[in-house]
Amino acid sequence: MGLGTHIWQVDPERPAYDELQPAVQVLRGGGLVAFPTETVYGLGADALNPDAVARIFEAKGRPQDNPLIVHVSSREMAYSLMGNSAERPLLDRLARAFWPGPLTLVVTAAARVPRRVTAGLDTVGLRMPSHPVALALIEQLGRPVAAPSANRSGVPSPTSPEHVWEDLKGRIEGIVAGGDCDVGVESTVLDITVTPPLLLRPGGVTPEALADVLGCPVVIDRHARAPASEKEPIGPVRSPGMKYRHYAPRTPILLVEAGDGHVERLREVVGAHQAEGKRVGLLVTDESALALQLDLPTIRMGPKSRPEAIARDLFRNLRAVDKLKVDVVVAEGIDDAGVGLAVMNRLRRAAEARV
Template sequence: MQTLRLTAEQVETAAEILRRGGLLGIPTETVYGLGANGLDAGAVGRIFAAKGRPQDNPLILHIPSADWLERYCEDIPPSAYALAERFWPGPLTMILRHKPIVPDAVTAGLDTVGMRCPAHPVCRAIIAAAGVPVAAPSGNTSGRPSPTNMADMLEDMDGKIDGIVDGGPCAVGVESTIIDLTCVPPRLLRPGGITLEQLREVLGEVAVDPAVTRLMGEGEKPRAPGMKYRHYAPKAPVTVVQGAPAAAARYIQDHMAPGDGVICFDEYAGLFDGHPLEQLGPSTDVPEQARRVFDALRWFDGTDVQQIWAQCPEAAGIGLAVANRLNKAAGFHIVQAE
């Protein structure tokens, strides 16, 4: 299969790929997604095949505006519209009860579905032109770091999908926040571009699912993407070092072996001369760390490092999302620097 490279102006060509059941790489403000007609079970099935994605890992439906919610969801609580008014279009996914029109291929057999209205204007224009909701996980081979530009997605998907739209680099860099609105109190299932603190400003009490900070067990069924499986991982094993930045840098210095790779804050790059290294950004600029984290993880697959050490921001604000992605990349192999 030849994968078409489309510009941001080729909205109708992109929409036609979706309407006829094809697979399309779409830009969003979070990461690039692998999209298909979310009402076509056969097309959705091809997403799983292209990614090598486990069938029990549900997908998110992307819509161009909140007024599409009632087409696909029922028992929609007022809190959903309050969140949509505050954060849509934007990096927020809401878990809601779905109508029968949504196929099991999207929901992994659950009675709920994740709904999101992305902020990227090209993405919304394509969905609106296609006239269907777009089911779309991140556009990487399952388990690998998510792509934040077209070139990274083509590295995994060239020849496997019908087309990809170049919408430029992603502004947020980590996937959307996922909040479950079918339970009381609402539950954060995945941290992302909308922070836990922002959610609590609108919703009041918000619980945090244990899967945010640990691996799910074998018998646990994920209610949203990214909860159960090791994700975002480069080929080499990752060790996350938590703690004050200076202490974490010293710990890595003391424990790394020759040739090990390092992901570190900019201020500490000079400590690791001679080692393959990717910088996350300044220790105080967590939004920049979010934009760089997947690129940093993916870069090491072009090296022969046997081990990667990663500094980690404090788990507050969007730092919770960055820490979650690093911890999942490490399979929650975490050490604490004194």
């Protein structure tokens, strides 16, 4: 593309109107702007401009059958994108509890939503982000913003403006630099067009929290726990992050699932690859790093007792994997309760193999 990519520094807590206006004008003109949300940096375009939306797929190298999430700044804006008013009461109930925040609700799409946004489906995912910069940007534009993660497709998602610059400089018009993201994994995606609602992608809102509001256990799509095998056919998907391998560094990752004796299993897998003459690195919890006591390049994910911290730093750590300069990285799985489900969803999709 060869674009000159601007960087606009803004106050992440109280972005000034004038600070955001250059980015707003780019969006209004059909351009692409990366901006911070509480989950990851998003790559935004005017959701109602099909040509602008098409440029998202081009910039990211994103498959055309992977739908986009649309970000809104109010429930009224969300209503304008819904094609079935019967879904409003449930959206309202969940929005009161979790919006603004890291929850995407899949609803029946209104006719005005471009098919490029929905990947030709009759549904669309809607989310109201809580990051002050994201909300202010959408409010000033006065239109919904379609925004997947602001990275090249397949690699770890960006949680800082530096990550966006590494991936998309010269391919988009600008980056609104508003600091690092707090949650670190993308939003939870819940399909409310079906009864009971179906969790399509785990994220910043846990199944347990959703169950408290819904008054019943959440049904979790099987691909939310583990990706489909390459041989398994999978049809159209209503959420990003379900169909393709994602989040993968260039260095192969071997994932050792959590369970009894997994520290010794980590040691065995490391030893087996060292016996083959491979340079091995580790991506493990603080506790396992101490227990293993191996003199290897190591990325510590954080303590097991703080899965939210592991989630926050997960993509930064996955991006750091390639800086270890090793042949293979042995990664540790964690318990998939709470936000651990989102962490394990990403690790399983990033891994070349699970052992």
